[in-house]
Amino acid sequence: MSAGIIPAGETCAPSATHAIGDDAAAAIASTLKALSDPLRLRMLSAIATDARGESCVCDLAELADVSQPTVSHHLKVLRDTGVVTSERRGTWVWYRIAPALRPAVTTLLDSFAPAAVAPIRAEHAALENVDDALTRLAETLIQDYPQLDGSLVATIVRESYTSLTRSARVRNHLLALTEGFARQRLADITRDRTRGQPQVLFVCVANAGRSQLAAALVDQRSGGAVVARSAGSTPAAEIHPHVQPFIDELIPNDDEPRFPKPLTDHAVRAADVVITMGCGDVCPIIPGVRYEDWTVGDPALASTEGVAAIRDDIARRVDALLATLTPTR
Incomplete structure (x- = not known):
């Protein structure tokens, strides 16, 4: 059956009530459009990563070989969307990320930047007989943490493996990483904070x-x-x-x-x-x-x-x- 075609005699019950509203969608689209320029993104990242918590327009002007009016235009676009705020001090204007939007800007840069700039690695095949390998690791850790219930240790081992598979790039190191992460979690569980x-x-x-x-x-x-x-x-x-x-x-x-x-x-x-x-x-x-x-x-x-x-x-x-x-x- 072709997608989007409703069979005769059937009705379509709307199920998209969870979608954001028109006004919110328009506002977000406007912001994303403002950020779609590479130089603006570089300016935004420069401001976000500045150890002072803000950047001077003189610093941002050095990011590209463009005229001062062009720099001012891009900064005005960022300011008009509310992503950054500005403050004039003497001769120079200083820019900082709007406090309410800092988490969103950080998430944007953290989430997309690694995929864009990190070297691409060839993923190795996943471990063969993963279940057996995790069972053996759990048996070892059960002996190392006798004060804990064995089923809890086994669960933590498998949870640790599952968590790491969601993000790990190099599959042939997963078992070693799983052991390190599981041991850390077990040490946290058994830690006496008074000692x-x-x-x-x-x-x-x-x-x-x-x-x-x-x-x-x-x-x-x-x-x-x-x-x-x-x-x-x-x-x-x-x-x-x-x-x-x-x-x-x-x-x-x-x-x-x-x-x-x-x-x-x-x-x-x-x-x-x-x-x-x-x-x-x-x-x-x-x-x-x-x-x-x-x-x-x-x-x-x-x-x-x-x-x-x-x-x-x-x-x-x-x-x-x-x-x-x-x-x-």
């Missing part, structure tokens, strides 16, 4: 840039005195390629592979401090857990110099955080 080292959880949407940098900085600057975790509500396929070198520089001999991980309630419950990275992510509110929000630049489309500035900004915040967690440090 041991302080634990910090950094959260951002994609867990591919800011939160990964923050966790690496805690590892490096605390010398292992504080445990750092990171996660995201919608983890990316990999750490941003231009962020990974900075992490490798901070932790040159890292034994544990770092990769974007899904956010879990157990990770929040196990943390002493949960820090969102100014990207609009929301965490469960757990009594006894301290919450902070760090508004820092987004390295999704930042230059090498931009990522370095973001790293330095996070480093200053990490030092202040560690002073509260390790007073004798």
Whole structure:
């Protein structure tokens, strides 16, 4: 039967009542149309990733070899749609992302940028006999965590595998990544927050840039005195390629592979401090857990110099955080 043709004698019951209204659709379409120009998108990403939280028009004019009136036109389009706000200070005008739209802008850049700029990798075939491999992994972890019910451990192993398959690019590493993620989740479940080292959880949407940098900085600057975790509500396929070198520089001999991980309630419950990275992510509110929000630049489309500035900004915040967690440090 051809699509869209209703058989004789049958009626079509409208089922699209969940669609957004005409006015909302028109407003969103207008905004997306305004963002469809490559230079405007570059300007938007420059503003969003600026460690100062705003960009001067003189900085934005350097993004392309165009006239000043052209730069002003593109910035006016962004301002008229409400995506950015502007403020004149002396000779120059400064632009920042409208606070209410920052989560949407961050999600847009985080979600589309990796697919556009990351090198394409050939996916390897999925594991053969996945069920057997996961069963063997569960049996190993059941022995390592005898205090937990075996069925719970097995469930966490399979849930971890399923979560990672949604985003992982390289299939032949999935079992190793699953083991690392499952072990982290089991350690979170069994952690006694009244004992041991302080634990910090950094959260951002994609867990591919800011939160990964923050966790690496805690590892490096605390010398292992504080445990750092990171996660995201919608983890990316990999750490941003231009962020990974900075992490490798901070932790040159890292034994544990770092990769974007899904956010879990157990990770929040196990943390002493949960820090969102100014990207609009929301965490469960757990009594006894301290919450902070760090508004820092987004390295999704930042230059090498931009990522370095973001790293330095996070480093200053990490030092202040560690002073509260390790007073004798």
